[in-house]
Each structure stands twice: as structure tokens, then as C-alpha cells.
Amino acid sequence: MLTIHTADELRVSWDADPLKDGAVAVEGDRVAGTGPLDVLLERFPGARVRSWPGALGPALVHEGPLPEAPSPRERLHAVLKSGATAVLQQYADTPDLRAAASRNEVAVLPRATKPEITDTGRADLAVFDVDGACIATVCAGRLVHRRR
Incomplete structure (x- = not known):
């Protein structure tokens, strides 16, 4: 729609x-x-x-470490609540974080970009x-x- x-x-x-x-x-x-x-x-x-x-x-692009939370999904949700839909590859540094980013369509970027x-x-x-x-x-x- x-x-x-x-x-x-x-x-x-x-x-x-x-x-x-x-x-x-x-x-x-x-x-x-x-x-x-x-x-x-x-x-x-x-x-x-x-x-x-x-x-x-x-x-926005979240340019630092992801907020601490009990699970990768909650860490990414905290990023989304801040107005960001992308994180830097260096901070999505575990398979669980990368999988959660993929499931939630959060972009994982090699470097910061101007949105x-x-x-x-x-x-x-x-x-x-x-x-x-x-x-x-x-x-x-x-x-x-x-x-x-």
C-alpha cells in the first residue's frame, strides 16, 4: 500500500x-x-x-557501538528508536548482530554515508x-x- x-x-x-x-x-x-x-x-x-x-x-546512520541490551534484536531496536536505520559494519561484529540486522532490514555499511x-x-x-x-x-x- x-x-x-x-x-x-x-x-x-x-x-x-x-x-x-x-x-x-x-x-x-x-x-x-x-x-x-x-x-x-x-x-x-x-x-x-x-x-x-x-x-x-x-x-540516520548509527556511527558508534550499538547500545547495550539483553539481545541483538533489542540492541538494534534501540538504534531504530534513535532514528537510525543503518549501522557500521565494524560494530555489527557478531553473527547474531548481523542476522538481527538482516531480519530487521537494518543496513550494515562499510563506512558512514550522508543520508x-x-x-x-x-x-x-x-x-x-x-x-x-x-x-x-x-x-x-x-x-x-x-x-x-
Whole structure:
């Protein structure tokens, strides 16, 4: 199902200028389009809309050791709760962590990259409030974290 994620502002990269009332259309695990909400609603009639307060942008890359937790799944969930959908290979250093990352579609990268939202790119998104706390994380098109 096609979903449009919208927020007070959209940033296709975290250093890009914000687009007020911007949105990202997601189909499956891919970005189907970005732009003003009204344009995407016209382009994708009938899409489900998820509205978020704050800033919507690309999910982050977790660049340090994974948080301590009782299991690999919980360690990765802590990363997802922070707004990241990728970890560095050097920190996914056990077979259990790599398997958990694969099951949860968390990307394991050889080096840090600058995250950005691109048309047809993987739908990895995060929403942050004005204080920088993560409100929601979308990993490969799936909503995997939502702050209540």
C-alpha cells in the first residue's frame, strides 16, 4: 500500500533547506516521490497519509557501538528508536548482530554515508521533534518505531 508521510517540514538531507508541509510517498520499500503534500496527494490519490509533528528527513546512520541490551534484536531496536536505520559494519561484529540486522532490514555499511531521500531510493525516514528526539522511524518502508 502506498503511504504518504508528511510533517511540518521535510528535509531531503539534514543540511538541505526545509520544505514546509513537505511529504514523502513510499511504496513498498522505495520512495515513490517527494514534495509538497498537496502535490503528492494529487499524484497519489487514495494513498494512506501519516502526519507527524516536527521535521521529516532521511534516517540516520548509527556511527558508534550499538547500545547495550539483553539481545541483538533489542540492541538494534534501540538504534531504530534513535532514528537510525543503518549501522557500521565494524560494530555489527557478531553473527547474531548481523542476522538481527538482516531480519530487521537494518543496513550494515562499510563506512558512514550522508543520508538523503532520493526518488526510487530505499525508504529510510525519521521524524524528529524540535528538541531532536525521534518521533518515528521508517526502515525500508516499514514503520518500525513510533513514540507515543
